[in-house]
Amino acid sequence: MLEDRLPASDTRTARGPGWITAALLLGLFTTTFPSTILTIAVQPIAEDLGSRPSTVVWVTTAPLLAAAVTTPLFGRLGDIFGHRRVYLTGIVVATVFALGSALAWDATSLIAARTLSQTGAAATMPTAVALLFRASPPGQRVRASARIGATTSAAAVIGVVVGGPLVDLIGWRAIFVGQVGFCAVALVLSVLLTSADPRGRARTSLDVPGALALAVATLALTLGVNRLAVWGPTPVPIACLVIAPLAVWALVLVERRAASPLLPLRVLGSRNVRVITGASVLVGAGYMGNFVVTPLFLQGVVGLTAAVTSLLTVPRALSILLASPTAGRAGMRFGERRVILVAGAALTVVLASMAAGAWASSLVVVAIAIALSGYASGYLNPALLSAQGAAVDERDVGLAASLQQTGFQVGAVVGIGLFTALAGDATTAGPFALVFLLTAACALVATLVLLRMRDPRDPRTGSGSPVGTARDEVDA
Numbered sequence: 064m065l066e067d068r069l070p071a072s073d074t075r076t077a078r079g080p081g082w083i084t085a086a087l088l089l090g091l092f093t094t095t096f097p098s099t100i101l102t103i104a105v106q107p108i109a110e111d112l113g114s115r116p117s118t119v120v121w122v123t124t125a126p127l128l129a130a131a132v133t134t135p136l137f138g139r140l141g142d143i144f145g146h147r148r149v150y151l152t153g154i155v156v157a158t159v160f161a162l163g164s165a166l167a168w169d170a171t172s173l174i175a176a177r178t179l180s181q182t183g184a185a186a187t188m189p190t191a192v193a194l195l196f197r198a199s200p201p202g203q204r205v206r207a208s209a210r211i212g213a214t215t216s217a218a219a220v221i222g223v224v225v226g227g228p229l230v231d232l233i234g235w236r237a238i239f240v241g242q243v244g245f246c247a248v249a250l251v252l253s254v255l256l257t258s259a260d261p262r263g264r265a266r267t268s269l270d271v272p273g274a275l276a277l278a279v280a281t282l283a284l285t286l287g288v289n290r291l292a293v294w295g296p297t298p299v300p301i302a303c304l305v306i307a308p309l310a311v312w313a314l315v316l317v318e319r320r321a322a323s324p325l326l327p328l329r330v331l332g333s334r335n336v337r338v339i340t341g342a343s344v345l346v347g348a349g350y351m352g353n354f355v356v357t358p359l360f361l362q363g364v365v366g367l368t369a370a371v372t373s374l375l376t377v378p379r380a381l382s383i384l385l386a387s388p389t390a391g392r393a394g395m396r397f398g399e400r401r402v403i404l405v406a407g408a409a410l411t412v413v414l415a416s417m418a419a420g421a422w423a424s425s426l427v428v429v430a431i432a433i434a435l436s437g438y439a440s441g442y443l444n445p446a447l448l449s450a451q452g453a454a455v456d457e458r459d460v461g462l463a464a465s466l467q468q469t470g471f472q473v474g475a476v477v478g479i480g481l482f483t484a485l486a487g488d489a490t491t492a493g494p495f496a497l498v499f500l501l502t503a504a505c506a507l508v509a510t511l512v513l514l515r516m517r518d519p520r521d522p523r524t525g526s527g528s529p530v531g532t533a534r535d536e537v538d539a
Contacts, residue, residue: 083198084207086252087191088214090150093245094157094184096218098123100229100238101177108235114170121174124476126181131472132281133182136274138189138465139325145260146197146461150190151253156183158246165239189465194257196452196460206391208445208452213387216380216441272317273325280310281473288477330462335454338516339447340470342509346407346447347474349505350440352482352498353414354379357433359486360495365426375430379437386441393442399450400518406443407510413439414503422496444471450516478505 101108101123109119141149160180167173195207229237287303294300318324330336354376361372393402413435420428451467452460482501486494 082256083258084195084210086249086256087150087194088210089245090154090187090249090253091191091211091214092218093242093249094154094181094187095215096222096245097161097238097242098126098218098222100222100225107230108173109170111235112167112170112173118170119173122170122177125174125178127472127476128282128285129178129182130185131285131469131476132278133185134189134469134472135277135281135462135465136325137186138193138461138463139270139274140186141190141193141461142458143323146190146193147253147257147260149186150194150257151250153183153186153190154246154250154253156180156186158243158250159183161239161242161246165236165243188468189461192448192452192464193461197457198258206395208449209387209391209394209441211448212390212441212445213384216383216437270317270321270323270325273314273321276310276314276317277325280307280314281469283307283310285473285476288480290480326462327459330455330459330466333454335450335516336463336466338512339451339454340466342407342512343447343467343470344474344477345505345509345512346410346443347471348478348481349414349474349502349509350410350436350478351471351475352478352505353417353436353502355479356482356486356495356498356502357417357429359483359489360421360429360492361426363490364421364424364492364495365429376433378430378434382434382437383441386438387445390442390445394446394449398518399446399453400513400516402442402446403450403513403516404510406439406446407506407513410436410439410443411503411506411510414499414506418496418499418503421492421499424492450518474505478502 108122109115112119137149137153157180160176160183163176164173164180167176192208192211195211199207283303284307287300287307290297291300291304314326318326318328358372358376361367361375367375390402413432417429417432417436420426420432448464448467451463455463482498485501486498489495
């Protein structure tokens, strides 16, 4: 519909993009910060609920799987029924089940409540991206993407810094009580400040068979690779890896015949969408695998305490915050493609230097690499998200953003499972140096893949006008 394709400036309201941005970023913050706290609170939760840490760890793993499976669905639902509507629904679901998490009586109920809460949270990322893009001129969307990255990183920092003391002083249930309060504030502000979805949207039915096929394919692949690294070639991961290609085949058949496909060919036909989504899988595996394995190295090999380890990992997230302002300006000035390639190369070098530092047992080198990896990521991920959104028509921004996020999440689950299995129990530097080198290889391959993308902006004019969508479809 014509109204859906209006430029961002035509859909903004008198409230101003600054207030809208603040409300949406608060919503993202409230649905993100519990994750890093929970990684610190596994042992206390297990003791309180009479369970084992190996069971309670699913409080973080299961929600990550749920987010990977449902994010594309919510992105498409936003494109069809309105991003504001789906965004607000996601916050409500996250709030209700955050309260359920606070009232959990055993490990099973906590895992279930956390998974459902994170499913609601998964609806906020692609829809918030679409709403922020709608409130920003096209030339400033990389800045909006950088703010999203800075917000999620700030949530991670707060989780790491205050998580331990909060759990020790008040208890782990306070995490979710606090989340309920923050979510309520974010919900009220979002209702008051965000503009209504454009009227006159085409009445398109949801492609339920396509959604089911995509969910099965994503879950089977992600769970299969993750558990294969942990359990070895046992029946469950093998069955998942057998099901995954069959589900992909079924998805292709369904989407070819669907009147309103979940993954329209006009989106998948864009070279940038395919390249960025595939590269995001590698970036997620390398960056998040490194993120999770690094504390194991610092504690198991270097012999640091949990408190000192937390302090050394905080600069990784803080450096993303520091990169946010300049990342937005760099993307607007030089174009996303150039920023992406430079940041990808920088991330590769930094992760490789961490491998060298681990091999030499140099805490100084590893600590510097930790901070610099966050800085490189602070440039790379916002530019990827902005370029993905610019590669498609306005009506498909939610789906495109969700595909990039899902790619990163799938890679994260795979990388965390694989790399922790390779080095998680090691007490010498060798296995960790190998893992850090493999994470650098993921970043390198991702950068090589990204050489095939086109810059969606014209850096000579700085106009920020999309210049690649139609041409990409021809190249496809």
